[in-house]
Amino acid sequence: MKNTALSSTHEALGAKMVPFAGYNMPVQYEGVNTEHETVRNAVGVFDVSHMGEFLIEGEYALELIQKVSSNDASKLTVGKAQYSCLPNDDGGVVDDLIIYRVKEDTYLLVVNASNIEKDWNWIQSKNDVGATMRDLSENYSLLAIQGPKAIEAMQSLTSHDLSAINFYNFVVGDFAGIEHVIISATGYTGSGGFEIYCKNNEVKQIWDKVFEAGADFGIKPIGLAARDTLRLEMGYCLYGNDIDDTTSPIEAGLGWVCKFTKDFTNSEALKREKEQGPERKLIAFELDERGIPRHGYDIVDSNGKTIGIVTSGTMSPSLGKGIGLGYVPTVFADIGSKLNIQIRKNAIPATVVKLPFYKK
Amino acid sequence: MNIPSDLKYTKDHEWVKIEGDVATIGVTDFAQSELGDIVYVEVETLDETLEAEEVFGTVEAVKTVSDLFLPLSGEIIEFNEALEDEPEKVNSDPYGDGWMIKVKCSDLSQVDSLMSADDYKSLIGA
Numbered sequence: 001m002k003n004t005a006l007s008s009t010h011e012a013l014g015a016k017m018v019p020f021a022g023y024n025m026p027v028q029y030e031g032v033n034t035e036h037e038t039v040r041n042a043v044g045v046f047d048v049s050h051m052g053e054f055l056i057e058g059e060y061a062l063e064l065i066q067k068v069s070s071n072d073a074s075k076l077t078v079g080k081a082q083y084s085c086l087p088n089d090d091g092g093v094v095d096d097l098i099i100y101r102v103k104e105d106t107y108l109l110v111v112n113a114s115n116i117e118k119d120w121n122w123i124q125s126k127n128d129v130g131a132t133m134r135d136l137s138e139n140y141s142l143l144a145i146q147g148p149k150a151i152e153a154m155q156s157l158t159s160h161d162l163s164a165i166n167f168y169n170f171v172v173g174d175f176a177g178i179e180h181v182i183i184s185a186t187g188y189t190g191s192g193g194f195e196i197y198c199k200n201n202e203v204k205q206i207w208d209k210v211f212e213a214g215a216d217f218g219i220k221p222i223g224l225a226a227r228d229t230l231r232l233e234m235g236y237c238l239y240g241n242d243i244d245d246t247t248s249p250i251e252a253g254l255g256w257v258c259k260f261t262k263d264f265t266n267s268e269a270l271k272r273e274k275e276q277g278p279e280r281k282l283i284a285f286e287l288d289e290r291g292i293p294r295h296g297y298d299i300v301d302s303n304g305k306t307i308g309i310v311t312s313g314t315m316s317p318s319l320g321k322g323i324g325l326g327y328v329p330t331v332f333a334d335i336g337s338k339l340n341i342q343i344r345k346n347a348i349p350a351t352v353v354k355l356p357f358y359k360k
Numbered sequence: 361m362n363i364p365s366d367l368k369y370t371k372d373h374e375w376v377k378i379e380g381d382v383a384t385i386g387v388t389d390f391a392q393s394e395l396g397d398i399v400y401v402e403v404e405t406l407d408e409t410l411e412a413e414e415v416f417g418t419v420e421a422v423k424t425v426s427d428l429f430l431p432l433s434g435e436i437i438e439f440n441e442a443l444e445d446e447p448e449k450v451n452s453d454p455y456g457d458g459w460m461i462k463v464k465c466s467d468l469s470q471v472d473s474l475m476s477a478d479d480y481k482s483l484i485g486a
Contacts, residue, residue, distance in 0.1 A: 016396075031451075032422045033397045225396065225423050292400055292420050315399040315422060344418065345404070 004049035005141050005200040006207060013221055020224060021113035023050040028223035035226035036317040039191050040358075043147035043154075043214055044222035048195075049203065052116035052137040054109040054123070061105050064131040068123050069099060070249060070267070072259040076101040081168045081186060084257050085249050086122060087266045091273075092245040093252070095119050096237060098186060100170060108182075108197075110142075112239045126265070141203035143196045145210060146222075146230075150193035153217035157209055158183065162194070176209035178202045188227060190234035190356060229314050232323065235284050235355030241295055242282060242311040242325050251278035251327065280308070281333040284355045287322035287341060291348040298342040299326050299350075307332055310341060318358045322348075361486040362389040364455055368471065369480035370431045375455060376474055378465075383432050386459040387419065387450060390484045395421040398450045401443040403428075403461060409435045412470055416461060419450070428460065432470045438462035 002023045011017060015026035026047065028035065038044045056064055065073045071084035078101050086094040095115040100108040111119045116137050124133060145154060151162045157176045160183060165171060170184035175196060182197035198206055211219055228238070237243045243252045250258065250273045260271045287293065293313030298306045313324030324341070332339055335354050340347035363369075368376040373391035377384040392398065403417035410416055410430050417428040430436075440459050443449060450458035465471075475483065 027423075028396055031397050229422060290400070291402075292425070294425060315420070317422070344402075 002050075004047055005203045006047045006049065009204065009207060010047065010221070015221070015223060018224070021050055023113060025050060026221070026223045028225045029221050032223070032225040032229060033317045035220065035222045036229050038218065038220045039147045039189050039222055039226065039230055040318060041148065042218040043145065043149040043193065044220050044226075045207070045210055045214075046144040046146065046222050046224075046227055047141075047207075048144050048227075049141040049200075050113035051142050052111040052113060052119065052135070053140045053142075053197070054111065054120065055102075055134040055136055056107045056109060056123075057132040057134070058105055058130070060129040060131040061107050063129045064123070064127050065099060065107055065109075066262055066264060067129070068126050068265055069097070070254075070258040070264050070270070071099070072262055073099055073101070073107070074262070076107075078103060079169055079171065081170055081184060082257075083168075085243070085254055086119065087249060087258075087264065087270060088122075088245060089266050090245075091248045091266065091269060093239070093243045093247060093249055093254075094122050094245065096239055096243060096254070100182070100184070102172065102182075114240060139200060141198055141200050143203065143206065143210065144187055144189075144193065145196060146187045146189040146193035147191050149217045153214040153219060154194065154210065157213050165194075176206040176213075178206060181206070188236055189230040190236075190358060191230070229317055232312050232314055232325070233316055233318055233356060233358035235325065235357060237282075237325075238312060247282075247327070248273060248278060250274050251280050252282045277330060280327045280329050282311070282325055283328055283333050283352045284325055284357065285323070285339065285341070285350040286319070286353050286357065288349040288351055290322075291341065291343045291346070292322045293324035293326075293341045293343065293350075299328055300340045300342050300347050301332070302338070302340070304347060306342075307339065316357060323357045361393075361484070362455070363477050363481055363486065365477040367455065367477065368431075368474035369477065369483075370429070370474060371483065372429045372431075373484075374429070374431055376431050376471075378468075378471055381465050381468060382437070383434070383463045383465055384459050385431060385461050385463060386454055387428070388480070389454050390486070392451045392454045392458070395419065395424060395426065397422050398447045401447050401450065401460060403436070403439045405436050406439050407436065409466070430463065431474060432463060432465045433467050434463040434465040436461050437464050
């Protein structure tokens with residue numbers, strides 16, 4: 001199992017460590033509910049250095065990216081990032097990712113840790129245009145500093161005006177005494193903040209300074225368990241749960257990152273699917289009664305017939321009720337539709353709701 | 361790790377307190393700490409008579425679901441209803457306010473098969 005540059009730091013803080021995507025990662029420090037609330041109300045820091053980073057460079061970089069990714073990367077100017085996905089040839093999704101335009105001909109692709117090798121091989125297999133690819137995953141660390149107080153708490157660490165970095169924009173600059181750090185106004189929590197990309201040998205200094213600067217703002221380290229409850233309250237898809245090699249981006253509600261004004265892998269079939277409407281959809285639901293939906297539970301109709309499956313579920317710390325995502329036939333997918341979640345022996349009534357679950 | 365010496369324990373990380381033929385049952389300090397924040401304790405077997413090792417309920421933490429196994433055969437005569445509104449009591453006071461059920465034991469000889477505090481301590485390596 002691999003360690004991040006901060007694994008021993010987490011252990012010293014008393015984190016419970018778990019294997020995740022081949023890395024020894026902190027799942028929780030103080031407790032998931034407290035950590036969740038810290039990010040919703042103040043500021044918290046996640047070590048997400050397990051994420052993969054690829055650089056695609058050169059004259060043909062954009063051409064390759066446009067081929068493999070569903071969003072339109074030609075819209076990116078230097079300093080902007082976009083969420084996208086890598087469709088496969090069979091209607092599914094290889095991975096979801098963020099694409100940063102770092103320089104004129106240099107793009108950074110940030111991919112899920114569990115998919116690094118698969119994505120690398122996939123993109124390389126499509127690279128008949130001659131773009132230069134570099135895998136920086138082992139060399140780069142990533143901290144997510146998230147929460148409504150992130151800007152205020154971190155401003156003293158950089159000469160850049162953090163409040164001027166718009167959502168899905170980034171700067172490359174000084175942070176916590178280190179130069180050439182990517183400060184990106186992105187995240188996976190819905191509570192605002194930044195993601196900081198730096199080299200492995202720089203991350204400990206940044207981590208320490210971030211905690212010094214954040215002390216007066218109640219900053220805390222946050223584990224992967226709270227990362228999951230935070231993202232689920234926003235309805236953000238998690239690869240491997242809500243999307244995978246067999247789910248189409250259209251049925252997953254990712255049609256907004258599929259731009260049919262250009263060609264990309266499997267774009268014709270996906271365009272047809274979008275026009276005709278998918279046969280099933282990823283829905284968000286809240287339980288009407290007490291209970292907690294979990295990944296893999298059946299979704300059943302009023303007659304007890306299985307109509308779908310829960311892909312993510314939890315007790316929402318902010319809402320205090322069971323929430324989840326799952327696939328059902330389109331006929332059951334309208335907002336307000338009633339269905340049931342089979343939790344052990346009981347079918348618990350649930351209602352299809354609009355995302356996000358959590359509204360500020 | 362708190363492991364009171366006057367209680368009995370199971371390999372499933374439950375504790376048992378025997379008073380006459382009634383056993384009070386909960387999960388150990390170790391179990392609550394491994395589970396993390398407990399958000400739901402579901403017991404739908406109240407008034408039922410079950411055999412030892414049968415599932416009498418479920419404890420749900422934010423990230424995990426665990427079955428609760430009955431340590432001793434008998435009738436489930438009480439559920440700690442305070443846990444319906446405050447399941448976090450299992451975290452804060454596992455041996456006190458966080459108790460889960462009371463069982464009227466049908467075979468007290470089964471008590472001999474439970475673990476002592478010392479045995480449990482070595483099981484969890486405390």
